[in-house]
Amino acid sequence: MKKYYVIGVFAVVCSLILALSLNLKGAVNAAVNNSTVSVTGYGEKFIQANQAFWKGYVWGEGVTKNEAADKIPAAKQKFEEFMKQYGLTVVWEEVDFNEISRSVYQDNRYVGSVFDHYNAQEHFSIKSNDVQKVHDAYIALSTLGAEINFNAQKPIYTISQDVISEYKLSLIDEAKANAEERANRLISGFSKIAGINKIDVGQFVINTNADASGQQDEEYYSVQEYYIDKKLSVTVHATFTLK
Numbered sequence: 014m015k016k017y018y019v020i021g022v023f024a025v026v027c028s029l030i031l032a033l034s035l036n037l038k039g040a041v042n043a044a045v046n047n048s049t050v051s052v053t054g055y056g057e058k059f060i061q062a063n064q065a066f067w068k069g070y071v072w073g074e075g076v077t078k079n080e081a082a083d084k085i086p087a088a089k090q091k092f093e094e095f096m097k098q099y100g101l102t103v104v105w106e107e108v109d110f111n112e113i114s115r116s117v118y119q120d121n122r123y124v125g126s127v128f129d130h131y132n133a134q135e136h137f138s139i140k141s142n143d144v145q146k147v148h149d150a151y152i153a154l155s156t157l158g159a160e161i162n163f164n165a166q167k168p169i170y171t172i173s174q175d176v177i178s179e180y181k182l183s184l185i186d187e188a189k190a191n192a193e194e195r196a197n198r199l200i201s202g203f204s205k206i207a208g209i210n211k212i213d214v215g216q217f218v219i220n221t222n223a224d225a226s227g228q229q230d231e232e233y234y235s236v237q238e239y240y241i242d243k244k245l246s247v248t249v250h251a252t253f254t255l256k
Contacts, residue, residue, distance in 0.1 A: 049210055050200055050253050054192025056184040057246040062170035065147035067139040069165035074132050078110050081133035088161040089135065095157055099150040100143065106136045144170050144241050169238045172219060177245065184247045185214055192251035200255065207256045215248040 071092055073084025085108060093103050115129040141147050147168050154165055189212065196206060220243070 048255055050196045050206070050255060052192045052196045052199065052251055052253070054188040054190070054195065054249045054251055055246065056187030056189075056191060056249075057244055058180050058184055058187075059242065059244055060172065060176070060180070062144050062172055062241050062243055063142055063176055064171045064173050065139070065141045065144040065168050066171070067141075067147055067151070067166065067168040068136065069163060070134045070136040071161060071163045072132060072134045073162065074113070074130050076130050078131050078133065081110065081131040082108055084162075085133055085135050088163065091157065091161050092137070092163060095154075096139065096150060099146045101139050101141055101146060101150060104138045104140075106138075108133050108135045110134075139168075144168075148241060167239050170241045170243075171238060172243055172245070177217065177219075180245055181217065181247070184217070184245065185249060188214075188247055188249040189251060192249055193253065196251070196253050204255045207254045209251060210254045211252040213250040215250070217245065217247045220244045220246070 071085060071088040073081045073088065075081035075084065089103075089105065096103050111132040111134070113129050113132050114126040116123060117125050117127055139147065148170075151165070151168050157163065189209075193206065200206070
């Protein structure tokens with residue numbers, strides 16, 4: 014029993030030293046007792062999104078609904094021709110109308126508003142598995158600004174569930190191997206791992222790929238869907254039995 018007590022004390026001290034000195038991905042979370050060592054492991058994979066979703070609308074204005082709507086077809090045609098250059102298909106919805114008012118002032122005082130004109134909008138959506146074409150079209154879209162009236166959101170780039178599932182097992186294996194490597198470093202010179210006692214898998218997380226985009230994950234986590242390059246990661250908490 015004394016032998017294992019010494020091992021436990023020195024292993025804990027060793028873990029604190031390594032936590033400060035080793036530059037490892039993820040948080041070092043370890044605990045050593047007389048018979049086991051528990052460590053958090055980390056796995057990550059840098060991949061590109063394989064789905065793009067893009068929405069927006071073209072619009073026209075007029076004093077009547079018909080006058081406003083009559084300006085939509087020409088805008089749609091130019092927009093479609095532009096997207097065809099990138100091999101993208103546009104799906105259109107019904108035309109919506111908004112009444113636009115103007116403010117009325119008397120003696121420099123605001124007294125209310127009155128109807129001014131109609132604004133007609135026809136929304137579009139674009140879905141594609143070629144995310145690079147969508148990205149290129151979005152970057153070049155400003156060239157249409159002088160020709161037609163439109164509003165386009167930023168495209169959203171995602172990873173399909175089948176691709177995520179494809180990487181899940183390999184990421185778990187990588188995180189397990191990372192945990193075992195850390196455990197071996199923590200107990201090096203004092204004991205050896207006999208086997209795995211317990212594995213708890215954490216959530217799979219998708220962030221922007223900071224290495225590829227030049228941005229920091231923490232700062233851009235909330236808008237990661239706007240970036241093509243992604244980082245898929247997972248943590249596991251592994252407990253190993255000692256010899």
